[in-house]
Amino acid sequence: MSNFHALAIDEIRAETIDSASLRFAVPEALRADFAFTPGQHLTLRATIDGADVRRSYSICSALDDGELRIAIRRVAGGRFSNWALDTLKPGDRIDVMPPAGSFGPPPAPERACRYVAFAAGSGITPVLSIVASVLAREPRAEVTLVYGNRRRETTMFHAALEDLRRRHQPRMTLLHVLSGDADGMADMAGRIDRPRLDALLAAAVDARRVDHFLLCGPGTMVETLREGLLAHGVAAAAIRAELFTTAPADTQSAPAAAATGPVGRVVVLRDGARRDFVARLDGGNLVDAAEAAGIELPYSCKGGVCATCRCKVTAGRVEMLQNFALSDDEVAAGFILACQSHPITTEVTIDFDAT
Ligand code: FES
16 A cells, blocks of 8 residues: 655755755656645655655645755754765655645635745745745735745755745745844844734734735744734634644654554555554554554654644544644544544544545
8 A cells, every 4th residue: 555656866956055955757657646736745765774764845846847846954863864965866766655735725816815924944845835836826916925044054945035036026025034144134133933923913914914824834933823823813724834843753653562452443445445454442543553454554754743644534533642734624524643543433434535
């Protein structure tokens, strides 16, 4: 049931002193599988020092770029990022799972939507794809992007964003927030925090006229902004958030423990196939339980962040311990993160084909 495809890397481009973007050559036969919507990510898999290591990276290319590209930033001690940036070269092949995720708002070419995005660090990658696609495909859309970094040299896609701003003035407003702004180049110095949000909403953005707020960065920033926006009267449905964190990704789960307590039967539907396995009712998670039964479910972070393991419960019930990836609407519709869930009824069906 593995959904990985070995794709060739046909270009590696340095983006900053600590990041690079990788472009994949997608063969004709896989074009449909790798069609993406802005805001989605790819899960990459590699064997590093004998271990199966997976990471999810957001697609940074826009719909009209005609390419599939992700960006990787070096993380201190990060197993995958350091291996990828030090080892991979054009022509290499790497296992890649088709695009997943639902961070991007639905396209609205006929409307005059207003978008306000807050991105910090490598959180810009999905936001760049969304913003560039919106500006190209929605002729009356207006975008405000507030982008936080330490310094100019570590600001990913600086030139691409300036080019977007130039080409789409006055529909695009770009504000750089730099916390270590030695040369005074920033539009604002400091961090993206609650006072900055309050100031922006007081002076430059009428929150009531914004259709979509996009938040992408570390958990503290995302939560602070979400709370702030709700306090300013923004509807929860107008806020789309994606967490960018490295913590769970560098920890691979231990193999599933043997099922010694009460167990349930889990039916999994994926790619039109039906299989089943046994999982504990008192803990563990569905990804590990399936793996112990020889069934591979899609996963990457195993931390409730990336949504690679997103599926829908169509029968029975599960308990989901953490969720940093699914919206309230998705949860209400029955979607779960398999890496964070265990059954609480003896019969459960999870459907990976549900949309
Ligand atoms: S594998 Fe990332 S949320 Fe489950």
